[in-house]
Amino acid sequence: MGQVISVVNQKGGVGKTTTAVNLAAYLSQLGKFVLLIDLDPQSNATSNLGVSKDLDKGVYEVLTGPHSFREVMVDTIHEYYKLIPATVSLAGAGVEFVNLDRREFRLYDNLLEIRNDFDYIIIDCPPSLGLLTINGLVASDQVLIPVQAEYFALEGLGQLISTISLIQENIKPELDILGAVLTMYDKRFKLANDVLMELYRYFPNKIFRSVIPRNIRLSEAPSHGKTILAYDPKSKGAKAYERLAREFVYHTSPY
Ligand code: ATP
Ligand code: MG
Numbered sequence: 357m358g359q360v361i362s363v364v365n366q367k368g369g370v371g372k373t374t375t376a377v378n379l380a381a382y383l384s385q386l387g388k389f390v391l392l393i394d395l396d397p398q399s400n401a402t403s404n405l406g407v408s409k410d411l412d413k414g415v416y417e418v419l420t421g422p423h424s425f426r427e428v429m430v431d432t433i434h435e436y437y438k439l440i441p442a443t444v445s446l447a448g449a450g451v452e453f454v455n456l457d458r459r460e461f462r463l464y465d466n467l468l469e470i471r472n473d474f475d476y477i478i479i480d481c482p483p484s485l486g487l488l489t490i491n492g493l494v495a496s497d498q499v500l501i502p503v504q505a506e507y508f509a510l511e512g513l514g515q516l517i518s519t520i521s522l523i524q525e526n527i528k529p530e531l532d533i534l535g536a537v538l539t540m541y542d543k544r545f546k547l548a549n550d551v552l553m554e555l556y557r558y559f560p561n562k563i564f565r566s567v568i569p570r571n572i573r574l575s576e577a578p579s580h581g582k583t584i585l586a587y588d589p590k591s592k593g594a595k596a597y598e599r600l601a602r603e604f605v606y607h608t609s610p611y
Contacts, residue, residue: 358389358474359608360467361534362492363500367512368483370504371539373400374574375597376480379500381583382601384437388475391429394442395463395492396482397449402441405432406581414443419462419491420452425470433586438474446488453487460527463491476608485519493523498534498608502568503555505541505548513558534607535562537600540570566600569593 363376373396380392394401399409413428418440429438453459467477479492493499499520503509517533524531536559541548555563568574571593577584584594 358391358471358477359498360471360477360479360496361498361500361608362395362479362481362489362496363502364481364489364492364516365501365503365512366483366485366489366516367504367509370509371502371568372483373404373480374578375500375502375537375539375568375600376478377401377404378574378584378594378597379601379604380437380476380478381434381585382598383476383478383604384434385585385598386601386605388436388605389473390437391440391470391474391477392432392437393440393463393477393479393492395446395479395488396442397447397488398482399442399444399446400578401480402439402443403581404578405439405583407432407439407441409441409443411441411443414441414446416443416446416449418466419449420456425466429470432583434583449488459487460490460494463495467495485515490519490523493520493531494527496531498532500534500604501536501559502539503536503551505538505545505551505567505570507547507551509551510554510558517558533559533562534604535559535564537564537566537568539568541567542570564600564603566596566603568596568600571596 384390417423481489481492573588573591574593577587
């Protein structure tokens with residue numbers, strides 16, 4: 357069975373999408389079969405991969421309708437790396453979801469038929485703890501939490517952890533926190549070191565050693581519709597995501 361990992365933090369702009377898109381790229385480069393699901397109405401992951409959000413079908417049509425993930429899956433430029441795009445219709449999902457049967461399980465249910473086709477299914481969640489993110493968490497085996505190296509980084513982490521605990525207690529006991537990854541790190545700022553120390557208190561033994569530096573190339577790649585692997589594989593940002601992918605495989609391997 358493929359492992360499902362959601363990239364979650366209800367705080368906006370902390371590097372969720374950058375991490376999801378580029379981690380998936382390096383996992384595919386390691387020869388893993390990877391599916392990225394764009395679960396965010398902003399469709400940033402979709403556009404970061406150079407895919408149009410104006411497609412007529414995407415994740416929303418699967419979650420709410422008769423379509424299957426196989427029908428809406430698209431290729432990326434990377435071998436072994438496929439995408440379930442978010443289209444504009446996902447923006448209305450919050451309201452419409454409320455009346456659906458098994459509304460917290462829509463993603464989980466629909467993933468069952470394709471889980472075996474992939475080694476990893478990575479879910480890019482929106483910056484909220486609403487029903488879309490709940491769907492992401494319920495569908496997941498593990499959670500990866502990007503944390504931005506800044507002063508207020510840890511604000512809201514308590515709420516995120518209690519949401520995860522609620523899902524563990526009521527819906528999915530086996531849901532696990534894989535770890536936190538520090539993003540946009542700049543070692544010149546002492547502040548970031550404080551954040552790191554505080555983070556260790558939140559997630560003992562669960563902080564990835566691979567830290568993602570603040571890197572201009574990482575912020576440029578999306579406007580070219582490319583992963584950092586395609587845009588500038590020699591950049592510091594690329595090297596960091598490559599290391600993260602190796603560490604990620606190590607921590608998610610069953611053996
Ligand atoms: P949202 O909550 O809106 O979904 P997010 O958590 O997915 O945001 P990203 O979109 O990945 O965050 O990143 C926010 C912005 O910061 C983007 O413009 C992105 O290109 C930039 N960025 C992310 N990581 C880095 C980095 N390591 N170095 C430089 N810029 C970065
Ligand atoms: Mg995002």
